[in-house]
Amino acid sequence: MKSSRAAQEPRWVRxxxxxxxLGFLFxxxxxxxxxxxxxxxxxxxxxxxxxxxxxxTRSAIGLTVVIALAVLPFNIVFGVAAAxxxxxxxxxxxxxLITLIDLPFAVSPVxxxxxxxxxFGAQGTFGPxxxxxxxxxxxxxxxxxxxxxxxxxxxxxxxxxPLMQAQGKEEEEAAVSLGASGWQMFRRVTLPNIKWGLLxxxxxxxxxxxxxxxxxxxxxGHIRGETNTLPLHVEILYNEYNAIGAFAAASILALxxxxxxxxxxxxxxxxxxxxxxxxxxxxxEKT
Amino acid sequence: xxxxxxxxxxxxGLALGYTLVYLSILILLPLGGMxxxxxxxxxxxxxxxxxxxxxxxxxxxxxxxxxxxxxxxAFFGLIVAWILxxxxxxxxxxxDALVDLPFALPTAVAGITLATLYAGNxxxxxxxxxxxxxxxxxxxxxxxxxxxxTLPFVVRTLQPVIEDIEMxxxxxxxxxxxxxxxxxxxxxxxxxxxxxxxxxxxxxxxxLGEYGSVIFIAGNLPLISEITPxxxxxxxxxxxxxxATALAVVMLGLSFMLLLAVNMLxxxxxxxxxxxxxxxxxxxxxxxGLS
Numbered sequence: 001m002k003s004s005r006a007a008q009e010p011r012w013v014r015x016x017x018x019x020x021x022l023g024f025l026f027x028x029x030x031x032x033x034x035x036x037x038x039x040x041x042x043x044x045x046x047x048x049x050x051x052x053x054x055x056x057t058r059s060a061i062g063l064t065v066v067i068a069l070a071v072l073p074f075n076i077v078f079g080v081a082a083a084x085x086x087x088x089x090x091x092x093x094x095x096x097l098i099t100l101i102d103l104p105f106a107v108s109p110v111x112x113x114x115x116x117x118x119x120f121g122a123q124g125t126f127g128p129x130x131x132x133x134x135x136x137x138x139x140x141x142x143x144x145x146x147x148x149x150x151x152x153x154x155x156x157x158x159x160x161x162p163l164m165q166a167q168g169k170e171e172e173e174a175a176v177s178l179g180a181s182g183w184q185m186f187r188r189v190t191l192p193n194i195k196w197g198l199l200x201x202x203x204x205x206x207x208x209x210x211x212x213x214x215x216x217x218x219x220x221g222h223i224r225g226e227t228n229t230l231p232l233h234v235e236i237l238y239n240e241y242n243a244i245g246a247f248a249a250a251s252i253l254a255l256x257x258x259x260x261x262x263x264x265x266x267x268x269x270x271x272x273x274x275x276x277x278x279x280x281x282x283x284x285e286k287t
Numbered sequence: 288x289x290x291x292x293x294x295x296x297x298x299x300g301l302a303l304g305y306t307l308v309y310l311s312i313l314i315l316l317p318l319g320g321m322x323x324x325x326x327x328x329x330x331x332x333x334x335x336x337x338x339x340x341x342x343x344x345x346x347x348x349x350x351x352x353x354x355x356x357x358x359x360x361a362f363f364g365l366i367v368a369w370i371l372x373x374x375x376x377x378x379x380x381x382x383d384a385l386v387d388l389p390f391a392l393p394t395a396v397a398g399i400t401l402a403t404l405y406a407g408n409x410x411x412x413x414x415x416x417x418x419x420x421x422x423x424x425x426x427x428x429x430x431x432x433x434x435x436x437t438l439p440f441v442v443r444t445l446q447p448v449i450e451d452i453e454m455x456x457x458x459x460x461x462x463x464x465x466x467x468x469x470x471x472x473x474x475x476x477x478x479x480x481x482x483x484x485x486x487x488x489x490x491x492x493x494x495l496g497e498y499g500s501v502i503f504i505a506g507n508l509p510l511i512s513e514i515t516p517x518x519x520x521x522x523x524x525x526x527x528x529x530x531a532t533a534l535a536v537v538m539l540g541l542s543f544m545l546l547l548a549v550n551m552l553x554x555x556x557x558x559x560x561x562x563x564x565x566x567x568x569x570x571x572x573x574x575x576g577l578s
Contacts, residue, residue, distance in 0.1 A: 009467055018374060021366040022382070027411075028435055029388050032400045035410065039403060078309050085302040089294065097306070099550055103314055106542040108496025110516035111535045114523065115317040118324050123528060125320060149313055173295045182297035204390070211393025213499030218520065231395040231499070238399045238503065250396040257391035264391075265384045 036254040040247035051248035059225050060233035061252065063141070067216075067229060068209040070145045071152055075205050076198070079156025084190075086157075087164035088172070098161070104153045112150045113218025116143055139221030144229070147215040152208050156201030163197040164190075196271045203267065207260040211253060318539065325536040328529055336533040344510040345518045348426055352514070353494035356433035357441075361487045364441025365479075371442070372449040389438050394499030401432055402504040424506030429514065432500040437493050441486035448482040448556070481556040485549060492545040496538065 009017070041048050051057070082101060086094060104112065118124050120137040130137060137143045171193070175185040213231045220227040228236065230249055237246035325333060336342060370376070371383055389397065405412045405423040412423060422428050452475060460470040498516040506512045515538060522531040 013467075014374060017366055018370050018376060021363065021370045022376075024363040025367060025382060025385065028438060029385055031410070032397065032404060032435065033385075033388060033392075035400050035404050036396060039400070078306065081302040081309075082306040084298060085306055088296055089299045089303070091303065095550075097310075099546065100310060100315070102546060102550075103318075103543075106492055106496075106546040107318070108498065108516050108535075108538055108542065110498050110519050111321075111496070111538055111542075114519060114531060114535050115321050117523065118321055118528070118532065119317055121528075146313075150317070153314060169296055176295055176297065185297070207391045211391075211396075213393060213395045214516065217499075218523070231393045234393075234395045234399060235503075243403070246399055250399060253393045253396045257388060257393070257396075260391040261384050261387055264387065265380075 033254065036247060036250050039243060040251040042247075043244055047244060048248050048251075051245045052252070054245065056225055056228065057230075057233060057245070057249055060228045060230045060249070063144075063228065064210050064230040067141070067145055067148050068206055071148050071209050072202065072206065074149055075152055075156050076202065078153070079160050079201055080194075080198070082157040083160035083164050083194075086161050087167075088169045101154050101157050104150055109151060109212065109214030110218060113147050113215040115150070116146055116219055120146075138219055139223065140227060143219040144216050144227060147219045148209050148212055151212050151215050152205040155205035155208065156198065159197050159201035159204070160194060163194060167193055196267055196274065200264065200267045200271070203260055203263050207257065210256060321532060321539070322536055324529075325532045328533055333533040333536065336530050337537045341509055341513070342515070342518060342534060345513050345515045348429065348512060349495060349515045352426060352429040352433055353491050353497075355430050356437055356494050357487050357491040359430075359434050360437055360441045360490050361483060364438070364486060365445060365483060368442045368445035368449055372446055386439050386442050389436050394436065394497070395503070397435055398432060398500040398503030401435060401500065402428070405431060405504065423504055424512070426505075426512045428504035428506065429501050429512060432504050433494040433497060436497050436500050437490035440490040440493065441483065444482050444486035444489065445479060448479050452478060481552060485552040485556060488545060488549045488552060492542060492549065495545075496542065 008014075040051075082097075085091075086098065117138055120126055120130060120143060122131070122138075124138075137146070171189050172185055175189045176182075180188070210229075211231055212229075213235075216229055217232055217235075220229070220232060222228065222232065222236070224236070230253055234246050234249045234253070237249060328336075337346070367386070371379065371386075402423050403409050405415070405428060407413065407416050407421075407423070409423070415422060420427070422431055456474055457470050460474050461467070465473070496516060498514070498520075501514055502517055505514065505517075507517060509518075515534060519531045519534050519538075522528075522534065
């Protein structure tokens with residue numbers, strides 16, 4: 001970036017801002033990240049690995065993966081459908097709809113969990129009917145999946161709406177007028193255009209699904225080996241003063257966070273490259 | 288009225304229909320059900336519960352800590368966004384990616400880690416506590432956890448807006464004789480202020496509902512360091528479902544109002560960008576103080 005000296009801060013101001021900004025990030029971000037692994041490895045690698053082998057930790061990892069996989073298809077279908085309707089068509093109440101899609105971001109996870117207790121809990125609206133038919137939702141895996149669906153609801157739609165709005169609808173219209181069926185148009189034109197945005201949304205919603213604590217905690221009932229996800233297991237171990245076990249489990253989640261950040265950066269880079277390419281292709285037309 | 292245009296693209300009915308049905312079943316009806324449940328109590332009783340000694344203290348702690356954390360992040364977030372956009376330094380890409388860590392790191396992990404760091408024998412606590420400041424297991428701990436959790440909001444809302452500032456305006460202001468500080472306070476700051484406020488509101492609204500990271504570091508003493516989401520859970524565990532619902536509805540109302548405020552702020556930001564005043568006017572405004 002070129003900039004003249006006039007539009008720049010004096011050197012000492014620049015150094016001061018860099019020191020304050022990076023110092024803030026060091027104490028509030030870098031240090032906690034390092035501390036997770038330092039605490040997990042505090043008594044050496046063998047004890048760390050031993051802690052990870054504990055059967056309850058393993059079943060918690062398993063359940064975390066199951067829940068994340070279960071919510072994924074729902075979030076993808078909703079995200080694509082909502083973005084298609086909102087980005088490609090005009091209708092009344094569109095901005096209200098966008099606000100409502102954002103609603104789960106604004107609701108406390110604890111409230112999100114409570115909402116489903118009121119519906120499916122023993123004293124809830126559907127409670128008696130569920131127990132008559134011997135269906136367990138609250139304090140069982142289905143309830144945890146539903147709460148996670150609520151929490152991760154906006155992620156993919158929010159990524160796709162601005163992307164598809166920016167892409168416009170000319171390409172799809174061309175495909176349709178050339179005789180493509182709806183499905184062909186979607187698979188050959190829309191999907192290739194949105195694949196990186198979709199992947200980006202999937203990465204974000206997956207990180208949230210695997211890491212969710214509050215909402216899942218309310219509906220889980222904390223049954224060991226049955227309704228414990230990895231974040232909930234971290235809490236149990238920590239409250240039992242099993243610091244190594246808690247931080248060993250936490251280190252897996254921290255690794256997941258690092259993988260998420262890495263994948264996210266790669267996808268951002270790919271998306272930027274594609275828009276840059278598009279801009280250079282289109283540039284001669286504009287002039 | 289809308290001109291009747293022929294829709295070329297297929298799937299509008301299906302996509303919108305599915306969106307509305309899914310949104311209603313998963314989000315709107317459950318939330319509506321909760322409001323209905325709370326209405327069994329009536330407004331007076333809801334207010335009685337929400338304004339009870341313990342609830343009121345919890346609201347005070349939750350609001351106070353959230354405001355403080357959002358304010359801290361507004362200040363440092365502005366600096367971080369500025370250095371990430373304008374300055375170059377080694378490892379900048381890495382630092383930029385790291386800013387999203389609080390979005391990616393599960394809240395429970397953040398909670399136990401911060402509690403361990405700031406405890407009396409922790410890496411930071413052992414230097415801070417001899418100074419007579421206790422952070423872990425006090426209301427200050429809540430603020431620290433909320434600063435961590437909401438750190439990305441201000442930075443990420445400001446970054447694109449700072450990138451969009453046209454250097455010419457700043458150069459023009461400087462040419463007209465404005466000092467760097469005048470240029471910042473009269474040209475740059477007003478143009479990024481709506482985004483700063485949006486980031487602040489987003490951080491505040493996220494902080495209000497936060498649970499996972501806070502409970503490990505707060506100490507959770509009723510009346511002192513108990514946050515509202517935790518009070519909802521403890522009411523639930525004592526089978527006081529109506530009491531929990533009353534508090535949850537109050538929280539939901541507040542969140543919804545904040546969400547509307549954020550949307551209006553974003554609309555304001557977008558509109559400001561559309562009708563930017565001419566360069567000369569902005570530049571002259573900055574230099575104006577001199578004459």
